[in-house]
Amino acid sequence: MDTAQPSSVSSQTITFRIWRQDGPGGESHYDEFRIPYHKGANVVSCLMEIQRNPVTVQGKKVAPVVWDAACLEEVCGSCAMNINGRVRMACSALIDKLEQPITLEPLKKFPVIRDLTVNRDRMFEALKRVKAWIPVDGTHNLGPGPRQSPKDHATMYVLSTCITCGSCLEACPQVTLDNHFVGAAAISQARLFNMNPTGKLNAEERTRALMGPGGVQDCGKAQNCVKVxxxxxPLTSSIAAMNREVTKLVIKDLFFKDEESKGHSGPG
Ligand code: SF4
Ligand code: FES
Known part of the structure; x- marks a missing residue:
């Protein structure tokens, strides 16, 4: 749980308990580190300090902790990890708001590569499954795109801010290490590209990709995604919107199947 102030030892120091794992599927343990307190520090800046001198509180020199980070401003999504049991971005997690010792663990819904670094292929494969892009015919200037209503534009803008951090998958009880539920991020991106005036041309393809096993109907409506x-x-709105699109397609398929069977059973 977050607190406003660091605890007593921590008026001068910050204590971390960090998940250590040498490789995929390997044994894990926690190492404890203590570093000087800096006002305004965040988890990534502390990890950098630990990396410079990876000595545990017991005085043991250990391998530097491995983690992912790039933009340091909540844009790239790579630094998502469990901080005190809650998934969040390490670059924007301020030490002053965290209870100590601060426990850092990797995302649990993705295979660990080493320490806090995980393999996020699952999320990118889901984006490929729903074709979360607009096919572009060449690299020449295509001129101005079709006009959009300000209302659609505002909705699409919010959807487009996804940073593929994987937090929504991490918090979702329907996502497990060995199933194939695409998760809220890919569903929301399918909605985004289906709303785009050019993307609409491939909307049915994207919606079909969300039918069947691992698709939108595997959502258990826990609504954890939207909280993290x-x-x-608005991930739950995206899931509801894509659920409606899938239902429309199911009805359309049934209708055409019915029409076809009538055609085949006709005279001659
Ligand atoms: S939709 Fe999911 S992957 Fe995208 S920013 Fe939100 S939590 Fe991260
Ligand atoms: S380092 Fe890019 S989101 Fe944290």
Whole structure:
């Protein structure tokens, strides 16, 4: 749980308990580190300090902790990890708001590569499954795109802020290490590209990709995704919207199947 102030030892120091794991599927343990307190520090800046001198509180020199980070401003999504048991972005997690010792663990819904670094392929494969892009015919200037209503534009803008951090998958009880539920991020991106005036041309393809096993109907409506998304994307609205699109397609398929069977059973 977050607190406003660091605890007593921590008026001068910050204590971390960090998940250590040498490789995929390997044994894990925690190492404890203590570093000097700096006002305004965040988890990534502390990890950098630990990396410079990776000595545990017991005085043992250990391998530097491995973690992912790039933009340091909540844009790239790579630093998502469990901080005191809650998924969040390490670059924007301020030490002054965390209870100590601060426990850092990797995302649990993605295979660990080493320490706090995980393999996020699952999320990118889901984006490929729903074709979360607009096919572009060449690199020449295509001129101005079709006009959009300000209302659609505002909705699409929020959806487009997804940073593929994986927090929504991490918090979702329907996502497990060995199933194939695409998760809220990919569903929301399918909605985004289906709303785009050019993307609409491939909307049915995207919606079909969300039918069947691992698709939108695997959502259990726990609504955890929307609570942890660092960009406050209305993920439950996206899931509801894509669920409606899938249902329409199912009805359309049934209708055409019915029409076809009538055609085949006709005279001649
Ligand atoms: S939808 Fe939100 S929580 Fe999910 S990957 Fe995108 S930014 Fe992260
Ligand atoms: S380092 Fe890019 S989001 Fe944290």
């Amino acid at each position: 998304c660092p960009k406050e994307i």
